[in-house]
Amino acid sequence: MSKSDNKMFWLCQVLGWGAFTLLNLTVRGYFSHFAIGELINSLTLYIAFIATTTCTRWYFKRYLQSDNVAWNFVQVVLISVLTAFVTNLIVSSALFPFFEPLYGVPLTEPMRYFWLALPNLVFLSLLWSITYLTIRRQFLLKSTSAQNSALQSSLKAAQLDILLNQLNPHFMFNAINNIRALILEDPAKARDCLTDLSDVMRTTMQVKQDKEWTLHEELQLVDSYLNLNKLQFENKLSITKSIDEQALSSKVPCMMVQLLVENAIKHGIGKRRAGGDIHIDIRLESEVLTLCVNNSGELNTDADTTGVGTRNIKSRLNILYGEQAHYSLKQVDDMVQASIVIGK
Incomplete structure (x- = not known):
């Protein structure tokens, strides 16, 4: 007492x-x-x-x-x-x-x-x-x-830390592999890639404290991440964006869009000899934020819907927003569309 x-x-x-x-x-x-x-x-x-x-x-x-x-x-x-x-x-x-x-x-x-x-x-x-x-x-x-x-708040924080700890090593592993592949082939590009990796890692050091940040900050990370991958894929990777400027100040989970892009490259572009396109579409309508990442390829339900990245996305959305956020992955014509809806 x-x-x-x-x-x-x-x-x-x-x-x-x-x-x-x-x-x-x-x-x-x-x-x-x-x-x-x-x-x-x-x-x-x-x-x-x-x-x-x-x-x-x-x-x-x-x-x-x-x-x-x-x-x-x-x-x-x-x-x-x-x-x-x-x-x-x-x-x-x-x-x-x-x-x-x-x-x-x-x-x-x-x-x-x-x-x-x-x-x-x-x-x-x-x-x-x-x-x-x-x-x-x-x-x-x-x-x-x-x-x-x-206790629930502590549990959510602990769960988020676990999920983020899953992201960072996975992201670093891919980036280091890219650099290793470039060292002998093109040392200058490898140095540029290492610089981009340094910028990305310096940014992601804030993730554990913030859990959420603005879409503008998230897209800066995505740009650095895409620069790393474009050095590897060269002309095989085409990036287009359609961003609603009103959405830039909206709060999003740290590294969420980056993870969508990473999955698109890993399960889509990376498996195609000819490479492909990635289109990022972000809209804010009636306080509902929609994040879409489309990539060339075909949906492999066994890998794309049960992998670590997909489970991570669903778990983090559930912890942060409950039923106010939804994740979907589907085939749309010749593109695979991963979308997250956050709002009402």
């Missing part, structure tokens, strides 16, 4: 029993013409209830943890009766020795007074127990909900 919870408990104790004491004193005092004995009685009862219900709270926190509802109910009743009995004992011990000076009449039947007061005290103790346990349950539910939300 936190310090704030303890402060709240004591505030409720003092104010709650204080309000009851004031009401009790007003009612009893009215019929007894506000005798000094009623004031002492009410104050003693106030102190006794604060002490005994605090002990009751300790018991509930320590022992009332069973999943057995029937046993919990029995405990609440028994502890409430015990609380009332001890409270009555404290009040009686404080008042009975001074009964005649306080009330002006001798105390002839002390046990009768004791047992007559007990049912009302049992009712008050039971009411306190029910109120306390109800409030405690609400606080626990709220705390559990907050903890679950925090």
